[in-house]
Every structure is written in structure tokens, then in C-alpha cells.
Amino acid sequence: MSQSIRTRFAPSPTGHLHIGNARTALMNWLAARHFGGRFILRIEDTDRERSTEASEQSILGDMAWLGLDWDEGPDKGGEYGPYRQSERLVFYQEIREQLIASGHAYPCFCTAEDLEARRQEQLGRGEQPHYDGRCRHLSAEEKIRFETAGRQPSTRFHVQKESVSFRDLVKGEITVQKEALSDFVIVRPDGMPMYNFACMADDHHMAISHVIRGDDHVSNTHRQILMYEALQWEIPEFAHIPMILGQDRDRLSKRHGATSVTQFQEAGYLPDALLNFLSLLSWSSGSGEEILSRDRLVQEFGFDRVSRSASVFDTEKLDWMNGVYIREKTDFDTLARLALPFFRQAGYPVNDAAAARPVVRALQSKMEKLSEIGDKARIFFLDEAVPEDNEAAETINGAEPQAVFRAFLSATEGLPAWDSQMFMTVMKQIQQSTGIKGKGLWMPVRVALTGQMHGPELGPVTEILGLDLCRRRIQQAIG
Ligand code: GLU
Numbered sequence: 001m002s003q004s005i006r007t008r009f010a011p012s013p014t015g016h017l018h019i020g021n022a023r024t025a026l027m028n029w030l031a032a033r034h035f036g037g038r039f040i041l042r043i044e045d046t047d048r049e050r051s052t053e054a055s056e057q058s059i060l061g062d063m064a065w066l067g068l069d070w071d072e073g074p075d076k077g078g079e080y081g082p083y084r085q086s087e088r089l090v091f092y093q094e095i096r097e098q099l100i101a102s103g104h105a106y107p108c109f110c111t112a113e114d115l116e117a118r119r120q121e122q123l124g125r126g127e128q129p130h131y132d133g134r135c136r137h138l139s140a141e142e143k144i145r146f147e148t149a150g151r152q153p154s155t156r157f158h159v160q161k162e163s164v165s166f167r168d169l170v171k172g173e174i175t176v177q178k179e180a181l182s183d184f185v186i187v188r189p190d191g192m193p194m195y196n197f198a199c200m201a202d203d204h205h206m207a208i209s210h211v212i213r214g215d216d217h218v219s220n221t222h223r224q225i226l227m228y229e230a231l232q233w234e235i236p237e238f239a240h241i242p243m244i245l246g247q248d249r250d251r252l253s254k255r256h257g258a259t260s261v262t263q264f265q266e267a268g269y270l271p272d273a274l275l276n277f278l279s280l281l282s283w284s285s286g287s288g289e290e291i292l293s294r295d296r297l298v299q300e301f302g303f304d305r306v307s308r309s310a311s312v313f314d315t316e317k318l319d320w321m322n323g324v325y326i327r328e329k330t331d332f333d334t335l336a337r338l339a340l341p342f343f344r345q346a347g348y349p350v351n352d353a354a355a356a357r358p359v360v361r362a363l364q365s366k367m368e369k370l371s372e373i374g375d376k377a378r379i380f381f382l383d384e385a386v387p388e389d390n391e392a393a394e395t396i397n398g399a400e401p402q403a404v405f406r407a408f409l410s411a412t413e414g415l416p417a418w419d420s421q422m423f424m425t426v427m428k429q430i431q432q433s434t435g436i437k438g439k440g441l442w443m444p445v446r447v448a449l450t451g452q453m454h455g456p457e458l459g460p461v462t463e464i465l466g467l468d469l470c471r472r473r474i475q476q477a478i479g
Helices: 019-034 053-066 089-101 112-124 140-148 195-205 215-231 261-266 271-280 294-300 315-328 332-346 353-366 370-376 390-396 399-412 420-434 439-450 458-465 467-477
Strands: 006-009 038-041 105-108 154-157 163-168 172-177 184-187 210-214 237-241
Touching: 006 019, 006 210, 019 038, 019 053, 019 210, 019 237, 019 261, 019 271, 019 294, 053 261, 053 271, 089 105, 089 154, 089 184, 089 195, 089 215, 154 215, 163 215, 163 237, 172 215, 184 195, 195 215, 210 215, 215 237, 261 271, 271 294, 271 315, 315 353, 332 353, 332 370, 353 370, 353 458, 390 399, 390 439, 399 420, 399 439, 399 467, 420 439, 420 458, 439 458, 439 467, 458 467
Parallel strands: 006 038, 210 237
Antiparallel strands: 105 154, 154 184, 163 172
């Protein structure tokens, strides 16, 4: 494929970044990075009522969190800008005039009420609703009459072809016959362009070579192709990726739980894990492997391995994958930075990533999601490690556990330094002096220090707690 491949992600800033759109962004990003091309971010904000600055910021923030960096965009600029559709109205105006002049578009004065009445008639006759072409051939007088009556026309594209076909990079040949295509509006009466028109104009002007998007857009693609042809513009490649479904095989929606990237972030997923998971919703590696780093995804991406059928969003699999990513992460600074909000949320006195780091490291093998920090890190911040249940309480009562605790206190009295290593040495000493070993030695100490019978490795736990707190908790378990 050519060096000059250019892909784009074109969100409408009308809410958070939906997981399906994040998947679309990812596919475009992977294609651009794999083929050494450029990835463009374009904001499609022509729906002025629903578009907000806050949504745009949130989408950009979520993209950045996922690590989907773009080469050109509203915040970055680039030689094909501006990258916000609301700032490109003059371009659309020009193209609209060009289409009218060449007989491919015309002003349409039909009102919403007229159109609805005729739609009902068509339905009554058992016809597929379509624009009947009423304004296609208005006389000059009729136009003047409407204009003097103050009617603002929309602009319609005149469909003159019998059918439209294109070869989709994922789905293969797709053809639509004329019956399914009636003249469609490209510019609203208020002068704002419709999605199909603005999108096509921008994809052309921004030299987009590959349009990769969800297959809910297939029916738009035909209309866009008709306009490319009318303007005698080169048609980009199209790749339509199948929908994401919920477990019940219905299209993924709020009903199924978290659907925005923000929600997944708040639920404690790592960006790399979510990215890996999303990539496998529409694509698979030739090797069949599932845990694939960002670099490998970029390396292995290809349209030939994009799946043709819809995939089911399997939260259990995502959780598993996230657990793998947490466990295998060796960059503890990044892990701590990602985990910091969860310490804050739980109200733990952890002020920066440096303070979060040892705790995150100690808990690393015990979590599938960072949101478990609230629960799992509690042991580090308790005033008193009270046994969590009767069974735990049992393990610290009795002659043996109490002997272990006394030995612990005497072995640690006045120790000048304390760390994980030191704790292990102390435990060895206690074993020698008391003759108690294995579970009988370790379980009482675990419960005295954490209140729990299961948990992270004790060495790192004691290092985080510090010698004073360890001694205090052991003291509390005596008697
Ligand atoms: N703004 C459109 C959307 O969010 C873009 C679709 C496209 O990629 O062409 O659905």
C-alpha cells in the first residue's frame, strides 16, 4: 500500500467517546501506523444544537488516554485544516454551488409538513418512502414565488444513476439499486451541510485515502460515492467494520452497562488492555494470540484479517485481559499514575504516584481492575487490623500464635532498619526460636498485620506498613 495513506476519525462532539467509536478510531490509527501514513482527527460539529465544546474536550482526552495520537487535528493544525466542520462552511458553500451549476443538485422548497404528508401517502400505497423529485424541475417563476414567500430552500442532490457499487475492503462488493436511493438533502435551509455532504467534501479536501468506519454507515457510503462521481473526484477506499453487540446479541448500548471510554477508565481498566481488547473485537492476529502489545498490533494489522461479522462484547474476557496487563506491567510509575485516582476515591492518604507505587506493586497480582484498590489497599490504611471474621479471629488466639507474636516483638525491638528482606530474616528467627513453622507461623502474622487470611505477599506489605505499625498491630493481637 502507498506511503501516502491517510485515515481519519471523525467524531461528532455530542457526548463521551463511545466504545464503538473508540474501536473505529483504533482501526484508523492502526491502519495509519501500520502503513506509515497519517492519522487525522476531524470534529464533525455541524449539528450546532447537540455539539458541545465539553464533548470535544472529553473525546480528545479519551483518545489521548488510549494513546491514539493523531498527526493533524483541531488542536494540532496541519496543512488540510481547519479540522472542525463548523469552521469549514465556505468550502461546503463552494461545492454546493458547483453541484448546482453542473445540474447535480437543486434547491428544494418542500416544507417538513409537505414531505411528511407525501411520505404517509407513499406508505399508504405500500411504497418505500422516497423523495418524489417535486422540486427537481421548478420553473423560474415557481422559484421566485417561493422565495418571495420567504421560504428558505434546502439543497438536494439529484440521483441520476441506476445503481452504485463499490468494493469494500472488508465486505467485498456492495451494490445498491436506484430504488433505495432518492434525491437527498445535502444542505439544510439554514445553510448547514448535512453529514454525508460535509463528510465527503472533507474526506476529499483532507486527502483521506481510506475511510474506515462502522458498517452502520454503509448506506451513507453510496450517497457519498454518487457525490464523488458528480464532482469527478477520486473515490477513497472504504472499509466498513461490523458492529459490536452486547451479550444478548443486540447492538451494544447503555443497557449493557459501561459504553463510553470514560466509564471504562473510571472502572479501572488500563488503556493498553482496553486497546488490545477492542482490536480483537474486529480483527484477529494470524498467530491466534490474544495478548498483543500496541507495537505488535501495529505490526500485524491488515484489512485481510478484519472480521466480517459482528462481535460480542465479552466483559469477562476484558476483565481477564486487564488482569493480565496489570500483572505483567513492569512500568510501575505508569501503573501508579493510573491507579492514583482510585486511592483518592477511596479517601486513602496517598498524595502522589510515588506514594502509590509500592502499594500498587504489592497488589499487582491481586487485581483485575484498578478500581479494586479501594478494597484491596484497605489493609495499608487501617488504624487497627481487626480480624475480618471468626475464622481469622481464631488464627490469632491460642498459645502458638501468641508465642509467635511475642517472639516477633522481641526480634524487632530496636531494629535500626526495616524492609521486606528484614521481615523475612525476622520470620526465620521466630521459626528457630519457637519451633513453629509453615501455616502456624505465617497465618497468625498475616491476620495480625492485615486482619485477613488471604492477601498480597507479606514482605512488601510489612515494608509499606513500616516497623512501627507492624509492631503496633502485632501488639494489638496479643492477649
Ligand atoms: N461523525 C460521524 C459519526 O460520528 C462520522 C462517520 C464517518 O466516519 O464518516 O458517526
